[in-house]
Amino acid sequence: MIAARIKSMMHAMQFLVKRRRPAAAILVMEAMMYGMCAAQPAAPVPAPPPRVTPASRVVQHKLSPLANQPVWRKLESFRKVLTAQEFEAAMRDFYADGSAFTPPWQLGPDSVSVNTGDPDMPTVRIDFRPPNEPPVKRERSWRLASELPPLAGRPPLSDAHIAIDPGHIGGAFAKMEERFLSFRQGESIQEGDLTLVTAQVLKARLEALGAVASLVRNTNEPVTSSRPPEFNNLALAILKDAGVAAPATGYDGLSGDAKVLTVQWQSEKLFYRVSEIRERAKKVNQQLKPDLVLCLHYNAEAWGDATQPQFSPVNHMHVMVNGCYAPLELEEEDVRFEMFSRLFSRLHEAELPLAESIGEAVARTTGLPPYVYTTRNARRTGASSYVYARNLLANRLYECPVVYLEPYVMNHEDTYRRLLLGHYVGRTLVNGKLQSSAIEDYVNGIVDGLVRHYQTKRPG
Numbered sequence: 001m002i003a004a005r006i007k008s009m010m011h012a013m014q015f016l017v018k019r020r021r022p023a024a025a026i027l028v029m030e031a032m033m034y035g036m037c038a039a040q041p042a043a044p045v046p047a048p049p050p051r052v053t054p055a056s057r058v059v060q061h062k063l064s065p066l067a068n069q070p071v072w073r074k075l076e077s078f079r080k081v082l083t084a085q086e087f088e089a090a091m092r093d094f095y096a097d098g099s100a101f102t103p104p105w106q107l108g109p110d111s112v113s114v115n116t117g118d119p120d121m122p123t124v125r126i127d128f129r130p131p132n133e134p135p136v137k138r139e140r141s142w143r144l145a146s147e148l149p150p151l152a153g154r155p156p157l158s159d160a161h162i163a164i165d166p167g168h169i170g171g172a173f174a175k176m177e178e179r180f181l182s183f184r185q186g187e188s189i190q191e192g193d194l195t196l197v198t199a200q201v202l203k204a205r206l207e208a209l210g211a212v213a214s215l216v217r218n219t220n221e222p223v224t225s226s227r228p229p230e231f232n233n234l235a236l237a238i239l240k241d242a243g244v245a246a247p248a249t250g251y252d253g254l255s256g257d258a259k260v261l262t263v264q265w266q267s268e269k270l271f272y273r274v275s276e277i278r279e280r281a282k283k284v285n286q287q288l289k290p291d292l293v294l295c296l297h298y299n300a301e302a303w304g305d306a307t308q309p310q311f312s313p314v315n316h317m318h319v320m321v322n323g324c325y326a327p328l329e330l331e332e333e334d335v336r337f338e339m340f341s342r343l344f345s346r347l348h349e350a351e352l353p354l355a356e357s358i359g360e361a362v363a364r365t366t367g368l369p370p371y372v373y374t375t376r377n378a379r380r381t382g383a384s385s386y387v388y389a390r391n392l393l394a395n396r397l398y399e400c401p402v403v404y405l406e407p408y409v410m411n412h413e414d415t416y417r418r419l420l421l422g423h424y425v426g427r428t429l430v431n432g433k434l435q436s437s438a439i440e441d442y443v444n445g446i447v448d449g450l451v452r453h454y455q456t457k458r459p460g
């Protein structure tokens with residue numbers, strides 16, 4: 001039933017893209033994916049209608065929701081950082097999603113010129129480094145393991161600053177976030193609460209190994225001070241732009257697509273998925289400035305109606321680095337700017353070995369098989385079958401290496417029952433078997449993967 005629904009929506013999406021209605025197509029894509037954690041679409045909501053300047057000429061900016069206009073000249077500071085071959089390899093191995101399209105940039109033998117959307121400066125040019133010249137060193141806040149001071153007998157994660165981002169909000173917001181799961185009255189799990197407990201256990205372990213560990217969120221309250229009603233007008237504009245002439249205000253009594261196409265659902269999503277992540281990005285980039293962010297999540301398979309959820313027979317895991325930008329996403333100026341900033345910052349080179357080490361270690365401690373995407377919003381990259389590249393708001397906005405983890409299917413019956421017990425050490429009887437804590441196995445995998453990475457990559 002779910003497969004049939006996805007198939008019919010894919011047809012609707014292709015039809016809308018052909019008719020140059022990308023905003024509506026993204027709404028359809030979103031309706032298709034909702035209910036699954038990692039399967040959140042990369043572009044969270046379509047761009048609001050173009051703003052018109054008071055000047056005599058009309059400037060149409062295409063920005064993703066709540067984004068600021070990029071300062072395009074910043075890209076010029078990347079001149080002579082990458083060779084043409086390094087640029088093309090990064091594009092091929094990480095950032096491209098495999099679509100055939102005319103990109104909003106022009107690639108020459110010595111430079112790439114990126115379209116800005118600004119008539120005063122239609123393109124910004126980034127010169128490549130000739131292969132025989134040494135790379136230009138740029139100032140940055142994060143450090144690779146190889147750039148840390150020698151260990152000199154200290155604990156293996158000494159000096160490393162690792163920020164832990166517990167996915168979602170949890171608490172009183174879990175139902176709004178569609179991250180509340182209950183199969184019986186009186187019992188439930190909420191992804192935002194599970195990620196917070198996991199983050200707190202992980203923080204103590206990392207500190208014991210010498211790391212400086214910070215939590216991007218340390219309560220089950222939002223980091224953003226905004227709340228959904230602030231986004232009602234923007235939600236209305238987004239729906240109208242997508243061709244919904246008179247959207248319903250509230251979603252009480254509605255479900256499925258009808259619910260998604262209401263002002264309430266859209267404004268709530270702008271709150272918990274866009275405003276919240278943008279505020280976390282400010283905290284990471286301006287305040288914490290870590291060497292690495294670990295985004296912790298728990299995955300799920302579509303569970304149907306929240307009041308009558310279904311168990312999933314499958315269980316799996318994967319981890320993500322940033323990449324796999326869709327043509328529709330690259331039409332948005334801020335997204336395009338951020339992709340070029342990440343690519344020229346060589347963030348993919350920093351993220352991949354971390355993601356491989358952590359992914360393989362979490363696979364060992366949890367025993368989970370790799371998730372295999374059947375949609376085009378993610379692509380495999382590197383040597384591990386557990387590692388995918390995907391463009392998510394958090395791993396695009398955080399200006400440092402990010403490893404985004406998605407182990408476990410929360411509505412897999414055995415996993416659900418283990419998660420109901422929260423965090424514990426040792427084994428206890430779950431579903432008729434002696435089983436370890438799913439949270440403990442998750443934490444142990446991350447710690448193993450990090451220690452292996454830092455031990456092999458940093459100077460002794």
Ligand SMILES: [Zn+2]
Pocket residue numbers: 037038167168191296297298299
């Ligand atoms: Zn999640």
